[in-house]
Amino acid sequence: MKKWIVSLCGLFSGIASQPATAESLVQALQQGISRSPSLQYSLSQISASESSVNQARSGWLPNISVSAGQQATGETSDTGDNQYALTVQQNLFDFGRTGDRVDNAKYNKGSQIWKAIDDAETVSSKVAESYFNILKGQHLLQNNIAEMVEHKRILELAVARAEGGVDNQGDVRQVEVRIRGLEASAESIQAQLQAAENEYQILVGAPSGVLEDTDLTFLDREISKDLRELIRVSPQIRALQMEQAAVSSQYQYVRKSWLPQLSVSLSQGKTSIYGANDTQVMFNVTSNVFDGGNTFFQAENAAKQVESARWNVQKSMEDNATNVSESFQQALGYKQEAAIYKVRETQSKQVMSLYNDQYRVNRRSVLDLLNAAQEYYQTIDSQINSMASYQITMLRAVAKLGKINQAFGIHVAIDKDQDIESALNDQPDIVDNQETDSTIPQNIVDSAPPSLPAVTDKVNTSAAMESSGLSVPTTPPVSAVKNQSAASGAIKDIEDPLAMLSP
Numbered sequence: 255m256k257k258w259i260v261s262l263c264g265l266f267s268g269i270a271s272q273p274a275t276a277e278s279l280v281q282a283l284q285q286g287i288s289r290s291p292s293l294q295y296s297l298s299q300i301s302a303s304e305s306s307v308n309q310a311r312s313g314w315l316p317n318i319s320v321s322a323g324q325q326a327t328g329e330t331s332d333t334g335d336n337q338y339a340l341t342v343q344q345n346l347f348d349f350g351r352t353g354d355r356v357d358n359a360k361y362n363k364g365s366q367i368w369k370a371i372d373d374a375e376t377v378s379s380k381v382a383e384s385y386f387n388i389l390k391g392q393h394l395l396q397n398n399i400a401e402m403v404e405h406k407r408i409l410e411l412a413v414a415r416a417e418g419g420v421d422n423q424g425d426v427r428q429v430e431v432r433i434r435g436l437e438a439s440a441e442s443i444q445a446q447l448q449a450a451e452n453e454y455q456i457l458v459g460a461p462s463g464v465l466e467d468t469d470l471t472f473l474d475r476e477i478s479k480d481l482r483e484l485i486r487v488s489p490q491i492r493a494l495q496m497e498q499a500a501v502s503s504q505y506q507y508v509r510k511s512w513l514p515q516l517s518v519s520l521s522q523g524k525t526s527i528y529g530a531n532d533t534q535v536m537f538n539v540t541s542n543v544f545d546g547g548n549t550f551f552q553a554e555n556a557a558k559q560v561e562s563a564r565w566n567v568q569k570s571m572e573d574n575a576t577n578v579s580e581s582f583q584q585a586l587g588y589k590q591e592a593a594i595y596k597v598r599e600t601q602s603k604q605v606m607s608l609y610n611d612q613y614r615v616n617r618r619s620v621l622d623l624l625n626a627a628q629e630y631y632q633t634i635d636s637q638i639n640s641m642a643s644y645q646i647t648m649l650r651a652v653a654k655l656g657k658i659n660q661a662f663g664i665h666v667a668i669d670k671d672q673d674i675e676s677a678l679n680d681q682p683d684i685v686d687n688q689e690t691d692s693t694i695p696q697n698i699v700d701s702a703p704p705s706l707p708a709v710t711d712k713v714n715t716s717a718a719m720e721s722s723g724l725s726v727p728t729t730p731p732v733s734a735v736k737n738q739s740a741a742s743g744a745i746k747d748i749e750d751p752l753a754m755l756s757p
Contacts, residue, residue: 279385279468283664285458286381293377296370297668303363310359313352316344321523339523343538348515354507357677361500364674368493372656374666375489377457379653383646384454388462390642391447394635398440401631405433408627411613412620425620432624470645473652473661477582485574489656494570498563499678505556511549514541574654581651588644595637602630 287293322338345352409429415421454462477484485491521534542549606626612618652658659666 277463278466279382280662280664282381282385282454282458282465283378283659283662285460286377287374287659287664287666289459290374290377290457292373293370293666296366296373299366300363300370300668303359303366307356307359307363310352310355313345313348313355316342318342337524339521341519341521343517343519346516346518349510349513351507351510351513351515354503354510358500358503358507360671360674360677361496361503364671364678365493365496365500367668367670367674368489368496370668371666371670372489372493374668375653375656375658378658378662378664379649381454381457382649382658384450384457385462385465386642386645386649387450388447388454389465389467390638391443391450392465393638394443395440395447397631397634397638398436398443401627402433402436402440404627404631405429405436405624408620408623409433420616421620428620428624432628468645470648473648473657474586476657476661477578477651477655481575481579481582484655484657485571485578487656488574488654490574490654491567491571494563494567495678496674498560498567501556501559501563505553505560508549508556509553511542511552514539578651578654581647581654585644585647585651588640588647592637592640592644595633595640599630599633599637602626602633606630 319341320339321341322336324336409426412421412425412429416423416426451462517538517540519534519536519538521536522531524531606623606629609618609623609626613620613623649658652661658664
């Protein structure tokens, strides 16, 4: 009868030795962002794209070159066979081709910025998911301990009644079998909790301590405001729009290949073996006359890529709207389930208390008592699982909208380039202003999920826990997190490239 107590003490010794300082979700998210390798990679991609912008801008600057050589022939001259020159060439007018290259590089940079912001959302989503998985495991372990203590109390009653001749040893064996099943369940929960803690340590860079429960109900109203607008300004969609603008700039550059390029050059030096040092000023006109149709087909390919990018933006918006809406509805369903289990918990507790009284006067069997206890604690388990599912599903939906770090005030060292943003907004509209009505009942959105019960208050067994050497960690307090205002902005369009294809 003492074997399971020793096993249980060893199983939960790690929980009992956790540090007393509570760690909030905001702290975990900030630590995950600060050390994320994927985010560091995204930042390096932004730096590389910035170099591409400077490279494209060099087309507006003069080109300075030096040349020197000696003619390898048998001819000689009075001035010698050596040639040398210093040449400065300046582009005067190329019908905006250099500007198109700069725009292409700037929009590619803008795409990398929004991809990095989206990567930061993904990192925070993973950290938050492991955070709530740890909380779920801890709550399940607490409930498992309380259920074991209740079964120990039933076992003591069954043993006493069997020794007094009221019950038989079969009742004692039933309770012992239930206790062994709870031990196996506790080991399974511990394994899942350990996996969540390992993932958390990889993402955050430190082991998890005592984590605070976090209220996420403020996210419900944020998503239910205007789902279409939230998706339209999400980092993933903004990155795709930047890619569309970059492809459009590339198309504009290619289709101008038929137009001449005007430049002026100044050369100083000996440019001929028969001449002396002199200065030459030349006005140059360079134009593509015939290249076998290469330029035309390049322009056609670029035009089709612009059209493909346009539809990719529309497709991604529809896919994200479907995924976020389904996740949001599912999250609200989990919240309603948790509320239902909260009501069932109260009813099950009353039944368990009634069965205990009836068992003492021989109106209920030990099996009835065990089933009532099992129903009560399984209801609490279901409530814990529903709450965790609600939190994780809601966070995934918010991450898809790119709102996690903004909602929790997480600092991400990524600044949007306002010049690129304003340039994109100057393009014609590609997204209509049609709004979709929310089909989510407001009473469901406004209803708050039930708070997880403190497991140690379920049964009056504190003295039994202490005498058995068990230590149950108390449920951490709820941390209130305030939301920030949602980002807004107008998304613009790009002209139809297929209508501009002919040279």
